[in-house]
Amino acid sequence: MDVSDVPAVPEWLPAHLRDDGIESLYPPQAEAVEAGVTEGESLVASIPTASGKTLVAQLAMFAAVNRGGKALYIVPLRALASEKRDEFAAFEQYGLSVGVSTGNYDSDGEWLAEKDVIVATSEKVDSLVRNGAPWIDQLDCVVADEVHLVDDRNRGPTLEVTLAKLRGRNPDLQVVALSATIGNADELADWLDAALVDSTWRPIELRKGVHYGQALHFDDGTQEELRVKSSEKPTAAVVRDTLADDGSTLVFVNSRRNAEAAAARLATVTSRQLDGDEMAALADVAADIREVSDTETSDDLADAVEKGAAFHHAGLASEHRALVEDAFRDRLVKCVCATPTLAAGVNTPSRRVVVRDWRRYSGEAGGMEPLSVLEVHQMMGRAGRPGLDPYGEALLLASSHDELDELFERYVWADPEPVRSKLAAEPAMRTHLLATIASGFADSRETLVEFLQQTLYATQTHESGRLETVMDDMLDYLRVNDFVEETDSGRLKATGLGHTVSRLYLDPMSAATVIDGLRAADDPSALGLYHLVARTPDMYQLYLRSGEREEYTMEAYEREDELPGSAPSEFEESRFDDWLSALKTARLLEDWADETDEDRITDRYGVGPGDIRGKVDTAEWLLGAAESLAAELDLGSATAVREAKKRVEYGVREELIDLAGVRGVGRKRARRLFAAGIQTRSELRNAEKSVVLAALRGREKTAETVLENAGHQDPSMEGVTPDPDAAPDDVDDDTETDPQTGSEDDQSSLGDF
Template sequence: MHPLFTHVRSPIETPLPSRNRDCDVSSRTDSEPTVAVAEVLPEFADAFPFEEFNRMQSAALPALLNRDDNVVVSAPTASGKTALAELAICKTLAEDGTALFLAPLRALTNEKESEWERFEEMGYSVYVVTGERDLNPRRAERADILVMTPEKADSATRKHETSRYSFITDVDCCVIDEVHLLDSDRRGAVLEVTVSRLRRLCDPRVVALSATMPNIDDVADWLDAPDETTFAFGEKYRPVPLNADVKTYSHGENAFADKYRRLYRALDLAEPHIREEGQALVFVSSRQDTVQAAKKARDEIVERDIPMGARGDYDFHNDAADLSNDTLRQSVLDGVGFHHAGLAREDKNKVEQWFKQGKIQLLFSTSTLAWGVNLPARCVVIRDTKLHDPLEGEVDMSPLDVLQMLGRAGRPGYDDMGYAWVVCDRSDADKYRRLLRDGKEIESRLAAELDAHLNAEIALGTIDDVDDVMDWLSTTFYYARSQSAPNEYDAGSDLRNRVSDTLSALVDEGFVEQDGLNVEPTRLGQLASKFYLRLSTARRFADVAERCQDAADPDSAVSVDADDLLTAVAGATEFDSVSARSDEEDAVHAVLGDSVDDSLDAGQRKVLAILRSGMTGTTPTELKSDAWVIRQNALRLLAAMREFVDTLGPARYANLACRVEARVEHGISADAVGLTAIDGVGSGRAGKLAAAGLTSPADVVEAGEDGLVRAGLSDGVAEQVLANARELPVISIDWGDFPGTIAPGDNDMREVTVRNTGGSARAGLRVTVNGREMTAKPSYLGEATLPVAVFGADADELTFTVEVAFPALPLPTITETRSVLVR
C-alpha cells in the first residue's frame, strides 16, 4: 500500500461481500457507515467533488485501495460508480503509474476531459486519445490518465509496436466504465478482445464498473477478480427507489403520427410530476426528434395550461440569449429543453446546468445523456424503443440502453421515489416487462465475429501456433461465459472444434498460412486486421487490387475507374444492413441513373449515391440525414482500399483510390482534388483556391502569397498554405541523350532520371513502350534512375512513357513521353 493512503477498514462486516452474495441486505444497508474522503485520501481530497463517500462507495473502498486485485462492481445507475473509477485512478497515480479509462461513447471522453480538470489542477496530465490524425504521441506517452473509447484502445493495442502507440503498453490500471457493454451487438466484441489483449500486453490492474447485471460472476471469472473484490450492489443502494413500468399506445398506420401519439402519452405521464414542480426527462431516438418533440411539447403545454417557464427571470433571459441554437434559445424560456451530441459544447453545458437548477422542467434527449452526464429527473419516459440506424435501418433500442435510461429516474436529495416508463406498442409490452423484472444477463458477442478477431490476433503475432489459439480464447469473456452456460454456448470439444474450423477457413481463404502446427498471417490477413475489415470485405478489396493489376496490361479487357472503386466500397459487407426508405429512392436514381451494378441492393445503391454525389458536394437533401455516418465509414473503407491496391496492385491505381478518397472527404472536383494534398487545405480553402483558378499545388506556389490572399485566404493562412505547398514533391524528368531514331534490329540501353526538388514522397515509377510495361519500381524521391531499352522493333514508331504516381497523395499522376522512329 502506498504511504499516502491510510489503511481503510471495511465499513461492513468481514469478509467483504462475495460475488455470490448480493450486497443488498436490508438489515445492514441502513446502518452502514460512510467514509470521509480526507480521512483515507488526504493527498487527493481535491480530486472529488464531495467530502464523504456514500454507502456503496465506502463498502467498495477497501478493495480498491488496500489491495491490488482486479475489481468488479455492479451497482444501480446513479449510485456513484464514477467515484470508484476515481479511487482506482488515485491509487495508480500515487504509485506513479498510468491509468486508462475506457469510456463507452466518444461523446463521453470529452466530458471526462472537462470533468477531470481537477486532476490537472493537482499536477496530473489527462489526455483524451481521439482519431489517428489528431493523436499527439508525446502527450499520450506523458499522460498520467488516458481516456479512450474501446475502439481507440483496440486500434492502439493492435499498433502497440509502433512509436505512435507504444504508450499503451505502459498502462498500469485499466478502468472499464459500463462493462455491461460487452453485451452490445456492435461494440461488445471489440471491448472484449481489447481488454483481453491489453492484459496479455502489459497485465494492468482492471477495475470493471457496471450497472446491475445478474451474472456478475461471469465477468469476475473472466477478469480473475476474487470474491473479496467482486461486489453486486442491489436496489437498496439506489439513492432513490425506482418505480418502473410499461405503458402502451395505440399503433396507427402512419409512423409520423405514431411519434406524436407516443409524445402525448409521454406528456400524460410527465404532467403530474411537472405540476408538482418535479422534472421529466424524455428519451427519443434521434437528434432531430429531440428538437421536434420539444417544439410540439411547448404547444401542448400551453393547451394543457401547465405552469412552466421562467420568462420573468431577467438573468435567465439574458443567459438564454447567448445560446447559439435558435430553437433552443426560444424553448428554454418556456421550461422545455433538448440535448444531443450535435449541440455546441457551451449550449449542452448550459442545458445541463439549467436542468440541475430546475429552470428546465422538461428535457428531451437522445440516449447519450443516459450513459454519461449525471442528470437525474423525478420522471423518465422512453418515448421511442426503435431507432433508425444509418447502417442497420430500423432497429430495436438496446436493452442495455433501455435500462440505463430508466435508471436516471429519481433525484437524490430531492425525490422519495423515481418514476420511469417505457412507452411501446402493445406487441412489445411483455418483452419490456420481462426486461424490467429480470434484468439482462451479459452475453459475449465474440462468436459472431470470431473469424475477424482470430485473424487479428494472428496478424498481431500474439498467436504463433494452434495451441496458442485455445490459450487466446481462454482469455476471453466468451470462454468464461461458455463455462457457466454450456447449453447456450459451445463448450469443451464443441468449442475446440469451432475454433479449429474457424482457423481452417482463414487458411482456405488466404488470410493465414499454416505449416504443421505453426500459423502466420498473410499480407491479406494483416491488411484486414489493420483496417478492422469484415473478412468478406477484405477479400472483395483484394479482388479489386487484382483487377487493377490486370487493367495495367494493355492486352487485357479489364478496366478500373473511380466508379468501380466506389462500387466496391458501397458493396462492402459493412453496408449490408443499410436500407433505402421510399422517399430516398427517387434521389438515389437521380444521382445514379440506370447504370448501376446489378449486384448492389437498394441500400448499397443508396451508399453509392451518397459517395458519388459527395465527391462534388451535391448530396441530395433526401439523403443528407444518413450521409455523414455513411461517408465516415466509407472513408475508412476507401483508405483500406487504397492500401490494398498500393500493396497488391499498381501505384497509379492506388493514386486513383487516394484521389477518390480525398474527393469523398472534401467534396471537390477531380481537377482540383490535388489541392487537398497541401496540409491545412480542406474543402473550404480548396473551393476558394479552385474558384480563383488555382487547381494544383504548383499553381499555389506560382501564385505566391499575394495570389493566395487575392483568392480569399487571410495573410497568415496564405503564408502557411504556401509553405506547406512547397513541401510537396516537384518532379522533373531528364531523358538524357535519348535517341530520336533507331535502326530495325538494333538495341540501345539508355537511362532516364526522375528528380524531385520538393518535399520527399513515396512514388511508383513506371516506364512503358507502346503501352507495355518495361520497368516498374517503388521509390522514395529523391532521385531515381530508370534503365530504358530502345530497340528496333516491327513497329514504325516507339512511344516511351515515364509515369510517376503517388499512392498516398491525391496529386495527379505525372507522365512524359518520347517518340523514337524505327528506320
C-alpha cells in the first residue's frame, strides 16, 4: 500500500514519510490500515520487532488528532517514554504538540490537557485517572505498547485495570495494542473488542538457531561452520565471527555479575577490530561514563567501552544505560552483554543476538529454572537492523547434542506462552479496588463485580467465584484499615484517608504500615523513618547476604529505640529476616543521607549506582507520602518526616539541606561551599564570587550557574579569581570509617535484572 493511499491521516504525513524513505507500507502495516486503524477501529497488532509497530501507532494517533481528537501512548518503562518522545518530536514541525509524563504520582497532569499526543507509563496513566485528570475523558485513541506485559505480576495488573478504566470512561475509545510476542493474541483482541493483525513478516530475514560444536544449526535445517578456537569460549567465537562481517552482537546473560564479567572478556575480542577514529570516539564515551558516578561499576563499564564492549543491567545509572545504548546504536560499541532489561522494548537491535544463559535463579523455585519462550523470543527479536543489516541471527548455545535438541524443542520451534492476567494477586487487587472506589468507578459490591468483569482476568478465568473471593477479602482489609466505609444506604465509598492513599499511589498495605509506625513514634529518627518505609511492599528490600544476619541482628538490638513498631521475634524467622532486610535497606539510605561516597555504598551493600538511585527515589516518594499521611491524621511527626525526605533527596546531612536545595549544587558542591563558610541559600545569594569560585574548584561556568540559581544579582565570573583561602581541602570523601566489604555476592535479584 502506497503511503499516499492511507485514509484519514493528516495531509502532511505521506510527504513526511517519503522524506524518511518510506514509499509504501510493510504488509502488517497495510493489514492494520485495511482493518480500519486510521478510521478509529481498535486493533491488536502482534508483529515481529522491526516490522513497523510504531508506525501503526503513529497512523492511528495522528488520524485521531486529525479528527480533532487526543491520543495517549502507554509505555511500560520511563526510558521508553523518553525514546518515544524523541521520536514523536519530529512531527511537532507540523503543529502537533507532544507531552511526556512519567513521575509525580499525586498530580492530575493538568498541563497535558493542551497536548495532542501524550506519552506516559501505565503507572502514570493510572495515577492520572485516580487524581481526576479531566482530559482523560477527551481521549480518542490509546496505544498500549508491549501489551504482553499484562502477564507481568508487577506491572501487568496496572496496565490491565488502566485499559479497562479508560474504556469504561470512553465507550467509543480506540485501543491499539502492540506486541512482538503474544501466544494468545486472539484472546486479547476479544477482550478489547479489537481486530487482529497477527503476522510473522519481517523486513529482513531472522534466522533462529543453536551453536553446537563447530557449527550453527538453523531452524530451516541448514548448517554453517563457525569454529571455536582451542582457547575460545563459544560466545567469543560468535562475536569474533560477527565482527569479521562488520556486525554487532547482543549477548543475553542471567545476572549482573555475569554481564560485567562477559563484557570484560569480550572486550579483548572487540578491541582488535577498532580503528583510530572509533578508539577516539569510544574514549570520549568512556569519559562521559566516568563522569556519571565515582564507583567501581562506572570505572569497569568505562574500561570495557574503551575497548568496544559494554554491559547493561538495572544496577547501572540511567545515564550509564543511555550512553551504552547510544554508542551501540551508533555502531561504536560492537558488543553489549545484557540482562533481560534490554529486551523490554528499548531500541537496540544488532546483527546477532546470543542467548547465552537460558536459565536463571528463581527464589520461588529455589534454584535455576528455564526462561519462558516469550522472554527468549523477545531477546531474539532484537536481531537484525533494517537498513543496516542484510539479515539477523538469533542463537542459543548448546554444550551437548541432547541440549541442541532440547533448545530447538524448547525455544526455536516453540510458540510463546499465552498471556495470562495477574490481577487476582492480593497486592494488585487491594490497590486497584481502593482506586476504583476512590475514583468513583464503583460504589457497591455489585458495581465492583461489574467493573472487574471488564478485565482480562474475568475473560480468562475458569475458576468460578475466584475473582469475587479475592475481592471480598481485600474489601474487608480496606474496611478494617479505615480506607473504605459503607454508607447508611449500603454504598461503598473511600474515606478521606482512603482518598489520600489512592491519590498518593500507595499500596494500601504500605499506607497501613506507615500509619502504624508514625503513630508509634512521636519524634522518629531519620533511620527509623527509612526503616519504616523500607518495610512497606512498595520498597524492594536488599536481601541479607551470607553472614549478615548476625551483624544486622546486633544492630537491630543496638538501635531498637529508633525503629518504629515492635520487632518480630527471632523465632519467626521469615518475618525477622524481612525486618533485618528493611534495616539493611535503611542503613543504605542513612549512609547516602550522611554523605557517604557512592563507591563506598556500592561496595558495602553489593549494589550498583542505579540501585542507589532507585532506592533513593522510592524512599523520597514514600517519605513524601508519609508526610501527607501525617498531616491528614494530624500527627506530630510531619516535620521529622519532611527533614528525612529532604536529606535522602539531596544525600546530605541536616546542615546542608538548605544549600543543597539550590538547583545545580548537589551534595558534594554543597559540602565544599559549606566548608568555605557559605552555609545557606541566602548566604550563597550574597556571597563573594571569589569565594564561590574557589569552593567550586575554579569552574567558572558551574559557579555562574549556581549563583544564578541562587538569585545572585551579578553571577558573571568574568575577571574573578578564586580566593586561595577558600579553596577546599578534599572534602569529597565522607567521614565514615572504611566500609565493611561483606561477601562478594551482588544484588542480582534487585527487581528486574
